[in-house]
Amino acid sequence: MTAELPFFVYGTLRPGEVNHAQFLRGRTSAEEPARLPGALLYDGPGYPYAVRRTGSEVVGELITAAPGAYGPLLAELDRLEEYHGPGLPVNLYDRVRCDAVRSDGTSTAAWVYLAAPPLARRLRESGREIPGGDWLGRR
Template sequence: MTSLPFFVYGTLRPGEVNHDLFLRGRTASEEPARLPDTALYDGPGYPYAVQRRGSAVVGELITAAPGAYGELLAALDHLEEYRGPGLPGNVYDRIACEAVRPDGTAVRAWVYVAAPPVARRLAESGTEIPTGDWRHRR
């Protein structure tokens, strides 16, 4: 498996509840980025990203500390209720996407997006966060 950085956009961002629980001591770098062609929806205490042209999500690129990648990947898969590609019961799917740094450079990164059944429900009746920024959801 390719060791990609992670693009985080909700409770894993610095200053949010899951950052310290899952990322403290496991990262080599954390830098601002955005995820183009993705919309952000408010969930019950956490957000969902859904791929959609014309929108963007604000977040951070997280690079695992040396030797911490496998442990971090497993912990994030567990947190995001991701069991494997396209498996029923996934709340999120982990996919590789192009995140963009403030200087415009693109970086391939793992992103947890709403699994298809969740994405369909959100498109029908979810609450979109128009700014694409979890921190400015209210």
């Protein structure tokens, strides 16, 4: 069974972005600014990828599903992020339990979709980092 953790989102699922409107609007009970320490953000074709990296952080939001919405929302987000299960070679992203930090400095466990290992290696070799780790600030 999967723990009902909030989601840390950093790209197109953030408020105001296209996938927030499609997948999250009306299905959350809380959305708050947060950051993900130990991760670096890369620009992808239309969306970003986060990878683990000490000394960096990613800016995003902590999203809590509305009562009764968690199971269906988790399944839809897994499909959107092309996550098929732990460590599977077909994954585009892996859903990983990480500690996100709220604006008040408290941390909480959250699900985060990180670039799967083969893609993370390519990004480290030749990807374009997003300065400041903020997808919304890339413009």
